[in-house]
Amino acid sequence: MEIQLAKRVKALTPSTTLAITAKAAELKAQGHDVIGLGAGEPDFNTPQHIIDAAFESMNAGFTKYTPSAGLPALKKAIINKLSEDQGITYQANEIIVGNGAKHVLYTLFQVILNDEDEVIIPTPYWVSYPEQVKLAGGKPVYIEGVESNDYKITPEQILSAITEKTRAIIINSPSNPTGMIYSKEELEAIGKVCLEKNILIVSDEIYEKLIYGDSKHISIAQISQQLKEQTIIINGVSKSHSMTGWRIGYAAGQKEIITAMTNLASHSTSNPTTTAQYGTIAAYTGPQHPVEDMRAAFESRLNVIYDKLVSIEGITCIKPQGAFYLFPNVKNAAEITGYDSVDDFVVGLLDEAMVAVIPGSGFGAPDNIRISYATSLDALETAIQRIEDFINKKKN
Structure with missing residues (x-):
């Protein structure tokens, strides 16, 4: 054959x-x-209290299906985390929990892209961004973050890359692979362009807890209500809590997009792993030291x-x-x-x-x-x- x-x-x-x-x-x-x-x-x-919580959940019989978008208790923990860390308020229908931040990103591109839609991807980029865009029928459009500008892009570069087919831009801060962080002022300038041109912002914040020196993580979604509505935050516990193998990530954003992602997840993964969700509840609600x-x-x-x-x-x-x-x-x-x-x-x-x-x-x-x-x-x-x-x- x-x-x-x-x-x-x-x-x-x-x-x-x-x-x-x-x-x-x-x-x-x-x-x-x-x-x-x-x-x-x-x-x-993985910290011991997280392992213990997952083990206890299994012994308590919590080994069945959960809602496709995640356990209500986990959504609540994520909502509280976003409120405490970034000062942003979300509702449960604006949160989806998935099988790792990578799969959440994959699901997002599947629901927002049609054939030939363009996604602006700054270089250097995480290796899976362009491949996931292509798998959704989209087209990666690269703009170069040059070494002399700390590998970060500028509003002028974004403007020059936008076409009538541009659907979204990815901002990864802190960045994999460079470790660079966008300042509030830089994000405000990027956000202004995205608002003017109606470009969805995909903000990958998976490394937000790993910050050094006097640097500070700012989510572009916390700058204004307008930018919050224009942004999908992608995050998870893989890097922050050393839970890479647990495969729990999440997206926070417009309920229409989150609903579409939830519908797709219901036909692809059913739900994130139940035990890992209980571990993640402990990760966000337990000791942070x-x-x-x-x-x-x-x-x-x-x-x-x-x-x-x-x-x-x-x-x-x-x-x-x-x-x-x-x-x-x-x-x-x-x-x-x-x-x-x-x-x-x-x-x-x-x-x-x-x-x-x-x-x-x-x-x-x-x-x-x-x-x-x-x-x-x-x-x-x-x-x-x-x-x-x-x-x-x-x-x-």
Whole structure:
């Protein structure tokens, strides 16, 4: 039988990280001491009170279906969280809980996009944004956040990218992969354009709890009532509470969009995992000191390894304000070590120095690499030293 795949799946861009991930796994299996710096998840276990709450819910018999949009108690906890953290008021019919923030985003694009509708995506971007837009029949439109502007976009760039087919723009702050944060003033300027042109704002705030130094997270939805009505917030507990495997995320926004997402979810996933929902209730209503403990650990690591990284010849890097990634520009490092591209440099780094990083080409930034500091400080320091030694050994 000849297999016929759907055109929308054939249109997906293969992951640039697959070869590196497979090669790193192969080297580890052979007994090599590979240090992986690609992790997109905290290296801490889920806080114990969350685990306990999930276990207790199972023992209490709460193992059945829930409403498609999530448990009322969880929606209430999310509403309270948004009120306390951002000062924004939502109703239950303006909240949907899904199987991770990624699936919530997927559902959103499925309900707001028709064929050839355009979504503005700033580069560097999280790898799944353009693929999810394409899966919904939409068209990604990229605008470049340049290094000289901290990888952030401007209102002028947005205006130049808008067409009659523009449906939405994605704002990810703090950003994966750059760690950059938009200020209130920057968001106000972006929001003004979106209001004037009637562009829906998709505000991905999954890293909001991982903020460093004097930086502050601002949701564009909290700036004004108009912007709240124009914005869909995407968030979840994966990064903030180290619950990546629990797969709970949510969207908050216009009830018409949330209702459409709920209807779609009822025919695709039925409901988010019941046990994970009870764990998430505990995450939002229970002690929050584990969140701060993890944030402080990430900041401590960042402050140690950042100076070491930028002291290496051929590497420049803006210090991130949030998330747990460094996104250095290594174009010069690749050139002085004799590689034609950063992708080739990344392969050489793994083959010879046993350090696995993610090439920036997968994020729309081919001159960069992404380094996760969601791993032990000892491993990070060893990896940075290996990178330096590799460059010194190979440079012309």
